[in-house]
Amino acid sequence: MRVRRLMVTLALGLLLAVSLVHSTVRVQDYRVRPYLYANLYLPSGEFVQQTSLGYRQLAADMVWFQAVQYYGGYAKSQHSLAYFNGLIDIVTDLDPHFVFPYMFAAIVMSQDMGDLDSGIEVLKKGMRANPETAAFPFEIGFLYYISRADETAAQHYFTLASKMPDGGDRARRFAAFVASKAGHVETSIRMWEELASTSKEPYMREMARRYIRELRTQGAIEKDPHGS
Amino acid sequence: MMPILTLAFSTVRNYLHERILLVVIVFAALLMGSSYALSPLAVGAQQKIVVDIGLAAVSIFAVVLIVLLGAGSFHMEKERGILRALLAKPISRVEFVLGKYLGTVATVGGVIVLMAGVHLLVVKATGSSYTATMAIAIYLTLLEVALVTALLTLFAAFSSPVLGSFFTIACVVAGHFSNDLLTFAQRFGGHATRALVTGAYYMLPNLELLNVRSEAVHNLPLPGGFVLAVTLYTVIYTGTLLYLASLIFRAREVS
Numbered sequence: 001m002r003v004r005r006l007m008v009t010l011a012l013g014l015l016l017a018v019s020l021v022h023s024t025v026r027v028q029d030y031r032v033r034p035y036l037y038a039n040l041y042l043p044s045g046e047f048v049q050q051t052s053l054g055y056r057q058l059a060a061d062m063v064w065f066q067a068v069q070y071y072g073g074y075a076k077s078q079h080s081l082a083y084f085n086g087l088i089d090i091v092t093d094l095d096p097h098f099v100f101p102y103m104f105a106a107i108v109m110s111q112d113m114g115d116l117d118s119g120i121e122v123l124k125k126g127m128r129a130n131p132e133t134a135a136f137p138f139e140i141g142f143l144y145y146i147s148r149a150d151e152t153a154a155q156h157y158f159t160l161a162s163k164m165p166d167g168g169d170r171a172r173r174f175a176a177f178v179a180s181k182a183g184h185v186e187t188s189i190r191m192w193e194e195l196a197s198t199s200k201e202p203y204m205r206e207m208a209r210r211y212i213r214e215l216r217t218q219g220a221i222e223k224d225p226h227g228s
Numbered sequence: 229m230m231p232i233l234t235l236a237f238s239t240v241r242n243y244l245h246e247r248i249l250l251v252v253i254v255f256a257a258l259l260m261g262s263s264y265a266l267s268p269l270a271v272g273a274q275q276k277i278v279v280d281i282g283l284a285a286v287s288i289f290a291v292v293l294i295v296l297l298g299a300g301s302f303h304m305e306k307e308r309g310i311l312r313a314l315l316a317k318p319i320s321r322v323e324f325v326l327g328k329y330l331g332t333v334a335t336v337g338g339v340i341v342l343m344a345g346v347h348l349l350v351v352k353a354t355g356s357s358y359t360a361t362m363a364i365a366i367y368l369t370l371l372e373v374a375l376v377t378a379l380l381t382l383f384a385a386f387s388s389p390v391l392g393s394f395f396t397i398a399c400v401v402a403g404h405f406s407n408d409l410l411t412f413a414q415r416f417g418g419h420a421t422r423a424l425v426t427g428a429y430y431m432l433p434n435l436e437l438l439n440v441r442s443e444a445v446h447n448l449p450l451p452g453g454f455v456l457a458v459t460l461y462t463v464i465y466t467g468t469l470l471y472l473a474s475l476i477f478r479a480r481e482v483s
Contacts, residue, residue, distance in 0.1 A: 057280040097446040100272030
């Protein structure tokens with residue numbers, strides 16, 4: 001009787017152990033779930049603003065974490081950037097004075113998504129909320145030049161930025177780059193190099209270096225289209 | 229004045245024996261410390277994250293502490309028969325209410341100052357400086373503590389600890405929504421609804437006035453006279469709540 005009970009206990013333990021190992025291995029397939037589905041159900045910035053009960057800054061930080069992770073997933077080729085604009089919209093609705101997301105998003109939208117208009121729209125939203133920040137007109141000018149080679153628009157926004165209290169020399173230097181009439185690719189590379197050397201943000205510097213590599217490849221192809 | 233202060237000191241002493249106080253302090257310090265650890269993940273917002281989480285933690289844990297400590301306090305004194313013994317002494321009910329109130333505010337206020345100290349250290353560790361607006365944000369959190377404790381005192385004077393906590397939390401939530409109430413009143417509804425909602429807006433404490441965390445994070449200027457006006461508003465609102473609490477408590481039978 002005793003031996004039988006011991007056997008049953010052992011058998012049950014063994015069965016549980018095998019099941020646990022099997023189920024642990026099985027659930028690993030679901031460990032990495034695409035962000036696409038999680039972000040599909042994100043509410044609007046206005047809704048989060050209402051429900052964050054005075055902790056909008058904290059809510060903005062949490063969504064910003066998610067936006068950075070989402071972009072990281074894209075950079076690792078895990079998914080597209082389908083919900084990136086939505087995430088940025090929430091962050092900028094929750095914290096309109098949080099400057100970096102506008103800057104970062106505008107570059108991602110124009111360079112990675114090929115949607116300059118959305119990038120400019122995000123920057124103009126930032127400009128409306130922070131009218132005294134020169135970084136917004138500066139980046140609008142920068143993107144107009146880099147993405148669309150629109151020298152007139154670029155000059156206009158660089159001049160606007162240079163007239164603002166925190167405009168500094170950078171906007172004037174970039175306006176001079178555009179006026180120098182060097183080739184578009186060469187000038188773009190010079191601008192990115194300047195950004196890479198002056199940005200305090202390592203992530204931005206890394207992005208700038210990546211775009212420089214892409215432009216150099218593009219420049220080489222333009223010079224020698226047949227690769228001879 | 230003496231009985232009030234004696235009662236306040238005794239209330240603080242009682243609270244200091246509560247384990248929950250230590251748990252909340254440790255938890256808040258851990259949260260602030262973790263913000264420093266998390267900051268490298270927040271591209272372009274390392275310093276902002278530390279300031280945001282710190283200020284939010286101070287405010288959230290302050291309200292949690294008020295509810296956890298304050299709600300049971302009146303009830304416990306009644307249960308243990310201390311209230312009856314106290315009221316048999318030459319101490320008026322108004323003095324009792326004020327003593328308990330001041331004890332709770334002093335305890336939670338002390339915890340806030342402690343948490344603000346930890347926050348200052350964490351902010352310094354990121355290489356930023358503690359701005360005047362951040363200090364104002366902490367000061368306004370202290371005012372919020374004074375107001376929320378007065379709300380709890382009012383509810384504790386006529387209801388059970390659970391109901392008192394529930395009413396207080398409901399008022400805190402509504403207090404943060406009060407600006408939206410006014411917007412709602414201006415945009416929707418007929419005359420009666422508009423009058424009712426506008427009335428509710430003016431009756432509820434406007435806790436969003438005491439929230440300058442956004443300005444503190446981005447070091448934005450506050451309007452001239454803002455701090456003084458908000459301080460006066462809080463003092464008058466708190467005074468009214470305590471007056472009502474004393475009236476109710478005076479009319480109550482203590483078994």
